[in-house]
Amino acid sequence: MLGFVFLLLSCVVAVxxxxxxxxxxxFLTTQRKNRVSSSPSTSSSPSGRAAASSASNNISGWFTRNILQPLAGGPRVPEHTITDYYFFQMATLNDGSGSYIGLFNQWFVLSELQEISEKDGAIGGGGRAGAGSGNVYEGQAEAQKQNAIQAKxxxxxxxxxxxYVEAAKLYEKSGSQFNLMEAAGAYEDAYKAYNMVQQTGPGIQCLENAGRLFKKNERGGSRAAKIYNQLGDLLKTQDAKKAVEMYRESAELYKSDGDGRALQATIRLTELLCALQQYQKAYTHYNDTIIPETMSQxxxxYTTRDHIVNAILAHLGATQADWVVLEKDLMRFEEICPDFRGSAGCKALQALARAEREHDPQAFQEACQSVNRLKxxxxxxxxxxxxxxxxKKLEDGDLL
Structure with a gap:
């Protein structure tokens, strides 16, 4: 009976x-500050340089905590979810790196991922990894970010x-999922800074690194897709083949996230495939994805008719100018898309096919001019x- 009363009172107090x-x-901000300040001392090393390094790290940590972080508004807190379970609160970091319970006016750590350096922190020659080294990297990364802000x-x-690049590299070394996202953000900021001084090559490399890191995170898919789409836009006049890969990556990531922007990335990809004369791949995208999806929205x-014209001409290129196939495409698309039937694009392509069939160069040129006016x-x-x-097959002479 007493046990039941005690349990009941405990529940009341907990609520x-x-x-x-x-x-x-x-609470979490304080936790992160403490982790930055809790890097292990290397004073046990017989070298005087290790002691000096430890002192330097302590000074750097103090400077970061007490000067730089207050100026920047404190350390950034990762995205998290808090659930109320009536008797207590449960908080989890969205990247899976920690979970916490709120009870009796306090928060307690249930679990946190340990951050371990990629390098060995040899202690007494044992070669054992130095626990907490990731926290040192995090503090150094924050200091580098402040240097970047001051430079800007x-x-x-x-x-x-x-x-920003140095900060990103340090964040990567710290190992936690949260800091990988910080690294990706730092690479994005580095790209913007390089863009200000028109250093395209290093800037694009930073943007690629940002996309790579966002892609690694299960919740970073849309952010990575946006970056890859941006890379496609930047590269299409410099390296069209690489731009194709960027657009393809963007479309796939958007699609896996159920994001409607996948269609626009696919359209950009397909237009570039046409420019590279990869007509069969382009036709497949038009036929299987772009035309059905634009028709359904x-x-x-209103854009479907233009895509159909592009698809039919891409198919013409893919079939080495088989005009019989072009006429079959015209009939098929007239059937599946009533808006295309009787449109200016449909009439222009019909005129092209008729001129080719009748071997009439003048009519063919007039039909080409009609196609040219569509856009x-x-x-x-x-x-x-x-x-x-x-x-030219019909007649050597005037250009289009």
């Missing part, structure tokens, strides 16, 4: 003394970029080249 959810962030304030963008239905700015280069080659 009344649950910590408020808003107290978790200050002075408009020293080269210096800022270098400091009211807001995008503001005219046909893309790949279509011009494709139709020009067909016109």
């Amino acid at each position: 009344q003394t649950k910590p408020k959810q808003e107290t978790f962030v200050p 304030g002075k408009r020293d963008y080269n210096g800022a970029a270098r400091s 009211d807001i995008l239905q 503001t700015g005219g046909m893309p280069d790949w279509q011009v080249g494709l139709l020009l080659a067909e016109k």
Whole structure:
């Protein structure tokens, strides 16, 4: 009986003394500060340099905690979820690196991933990994970020970029999932700084590193997809084949996250495949993905006709100018897309096919001009080249 009364009273007290959810962030912030300051001393090393290094690390940690972090608004707190279980609160970090319980007006650590350096911290020659070394890297990374912020304030963008890159490398060495995301963000900031001084090569490399790290995190898929899409835009005039891979990566990541932006990435990918004369791959994307998806979305239905024109011409290139196949494509797309039937694009392609069948170069050129008028700015280069080659088969003479 007494045990039951004690249990009942404990439950009542637990309900009344649950910590408020808003107290978790200050608790976790303090935890992160303490972890940065708790790096192990290397004074046991027989070398005087190790003691000097330890003192230097302690000074650096004090400077980071008491000067740099307050200026930056304190250490960043990872995304987290708090669940109320009536008698207690449960908090978990979204990257899976820690879980905490709130009870009797306090928060307690249930589990935290240990951060261990990639390098061996030999103690007495034992070769044992130095526990907590990741915390040292984290503190150094924060200091490098502050250096970068100060350099940006002075408009020293080269210096800022270098400091962001150093910060990113240090965050990577610390090992935790949270710090990998910090590293990705630092690489993004480095790209922006390099962009300010038009250093395209190093900037693109930083952006690739950011995408690589975001992709590693199960919740970073959309962020990685956005970066890969940006890389595709940056590379398509410099390295079109690599840009294709970036767009493909973006489309796949968006799709795996159920993000509608996968379609736009696929369209960019397909247009670039056409420019590279990889017509069969482009036609497959148009036929299997782009046309069905734009037809199914009211807001995008008006674009379907243009995609059908592109698909039919890409198929013409893929079949080495088989005009019988082109006419079959026309009939098939007229059937599946009523908006295409009777459209300017449909009529222009029908005129092209008729001129080729009748071996009429003049009619063929007039039909080409109709196709050219379908888009503001005219046909893309790949279509011009494709139709020009067909016109030359009919007659050597005027260009399109």
